[in-house]
Each structure stands twice: as structure tokens, then as C-alpha cells.
Amino acid sequence: MNKPSTKTPKKRAPRSFAAGSSASCRHKRRKKGEGWWNRIPLWALITGIGIAVAIYVFVLIKIFVDPFSFRWNAIYGEGVNPAGFEVRGIDISRYQDHIDWSRLRNADINGMPVRFAFIKATEGTDLIDPYFNENFYQARQNGILRGAYHFFSPRTDARQQARFFLRQVHLEAGDLPPVLDVETRGNLTKKELQTAVKKWLDVVEQHYGVKPIIYTGYAFKMENFNDTIFDAYPYWIAHYYVDELKYKGKWTFWQYTDVGRVDGIGTRHEDVVDCNIFNGTQQELLDLTMREEQLDNIEL
Numbered sequence: 001m002n003k004p005s006t007k008t009p010k011k012r013a014p015r016s017f018a019a020g021s022s023a024s025c026r027h028k029r030r031k032k033g034e035g036w037w038n039r040i041p042l043w044a045l046i047t048g049i050g051i052a053v054a055i056y057v058f059v060l061i062k063i064f065v066d067p068f069s070f071r072w073n074a075i076y077g078e079g080v081n082p083a084g085f086e087v088r089g090i091d092i093s094r095y096q097d098h099i100d101w102s103r104l105r106n107a108d109i110n111g112m113p114v115r116f117a118f119i120k121a122t123e124g125t126d127l128i129d130p131y132f133n134e135n136f137y138q139a140r141q142n143g144i145l146r147g148a149y150h151f152f153s154p155r156t157d158a159r160q161q162a163r164f165f166l167r168q169v170h171l172e173a174g175d176l177p178p179v180l181d182v183e184t185r186g187n188l189t190k191k192e193l194q195t196a197v198k199k200w201l202d203v204v205e206q207h208y209g210v211k212p213i214i215y216t217g218y219a220f221k222m223e224n225f226n227d228t229i230f231d232a233y234p235y236w237i238a239h240y241y242v243d244e245l246k247y248k249g250k251w252t253f254w255q256y257t258d259v260g261r262v263d264g265i266g267t268r269h270e271d272v273v274d275c276n277i278f279n280g281t282q283q284e285l286l287d288l289t290m291r292e293e294q295l296d297n298i299e300l
Helices: 015-033 042-065 132-141 158-168 190-208 218-224 282-288
Strands: 088-092 112-123 145-151 179-181 213-217 235-238 253-260 273-278
Touching: 088 253, 112 132, 112 158, 112 273, 112 282, 132 145, 145 158, 158 190, 179 190, 190 218, 213 218, 213 253, 218 235
Parallel strands: 088 112, 112 145, 145 179, 179 213, 213 235, 235 253
Antiparallel strands: 088 273, 253 273
């Protein structure tokens, strides 16, 4: 015979109550875990993100862009014309194509006549600018002081580059001193670049009996040539879209824009040219030019 069980059966909550309790707990947990950002209105979130981006861009420009290189008007191709300088000029290469020198000799830059023109001659050890000879001849024929520059290549021997430049360029009395354009370091260290550049300068100085001009950008100069061994050379500093040159050392020329528009340089709106300032008077510019006695000892 089966005996009745003496255990008291456990009471269970009604199914509907248990299910409801579980759902309620999950709902409470979701509310408790929600981020504060979920309670911010959408318009306020978008506005905050916009302000943060604007602050980031402003800081980026002020710290990294404004002091050294370009301002935002560079995007629109708008140059500046710094006031207070009376002697203006240009520098040209094949990028200006054929130049109308009859118009250029009567042109002006910010109300000042075009007094001088630096003309690209060579690059590396084997590149001659295709317009060099024509431009070099036409500048003198049209009464514009002329100079010639070499674009330095860190990949090839500096002495060979100097000799190549001297074979192609024959400066005369009344011409501006030779120019070395240094814009890139390549795989060279700072010290290696300085050594190579000094070799080029020494070879050309020995030939012409005058210290060449060093052309370089403001930031590049501060990084690579802020050394006393280069203090004796005239500097031509490139620094665009600023009202005054930030470089505080001694400088001779300032390339202040690469989007200058000068009569005789092209016919389209996009035809532009680099514009420069000489840090002195017209007479001081003439005093800088090559003299006959400096050229007498040149071995042809």
C-alpha cells in the first residue's frame, strides 16, 4: 500500500507574475545603463561636434600652418602684396612658357616696375631649362636685371652639379650673383646636406669670385641651414601668404607669393608667376650685381 507523502509541496509564483517580474527587471537595467549622451537633443550634439572640429582646425592652422607656410587664402589662389618695399621682381622657368618681354618690361607689381628676374638654368647634372637661353637674353635686352639659378638635387654629386651649372651659365657684368635653389633633402642627413651644399657654393664662388645666393623656404632654412657657416651668404627666402617675413635673420630677397599675376606672363587667369621683393633700394640692388673685375680672372 502506498503511504501519503509527508513533504510539503513548494509554492510556485503564477507564471504571469514571474514573466512580468523578469521583463520589469530587464527594463530597469536598460534604463540604468543608458549613456548620458542618449539624453542630449540631436541638435545640441551636432552643434557640439561642429564646435570641436572648428577648434581643432583653428589650433592646427595656428601651430603648424600659419607660422611657416600657407594661409587659407592659398586654397583660392590669392596672393598678398606686402607694403613698404620699392624693388620688385620675378623668377621664371619653363612653367611660364613663352614670355612676352615687350609687355613685361612695362609691367608692374603692386604699382612697382619689374626690376629683376631670376631665371632657372639647370637642375642636377643633366637638365637644362628649355627656355633659359631665350629668357636670359631677353631679360637683358629689355632692361631687366637678370640672374640664373640652379635647382639642387640631393641625389647627385654636388661638385658635378656646380660644374654643370658653370658650363651652361655665363654671367656678365651687371648680372645678379648665381643662385642655388635648395628645397629638398632627399635621403641625406642634415649634416650631409650642409656638406653637399657647401661644396656647390665653394666651386661656384671660386669661379665667379662672389658668394652665391641661397634660395630656400623659411621652414626648410630654419631646419637645415640655421648654422653660422652659411651666415656669410645672401639669403633668398620663400614664405607665402604672410604680410611680413617671419624670418628674423638677415635676408636679401623674399619670394612672397607663387600666384602673382604680371602683364606679359601668360594670357589666362591661371597663368601665374613667383613674385619677389629685394630688401633694399634700387641702387643697393645695382651694387649687388657682378662687376667687370670679378669676371676678369674667369677661366673660359
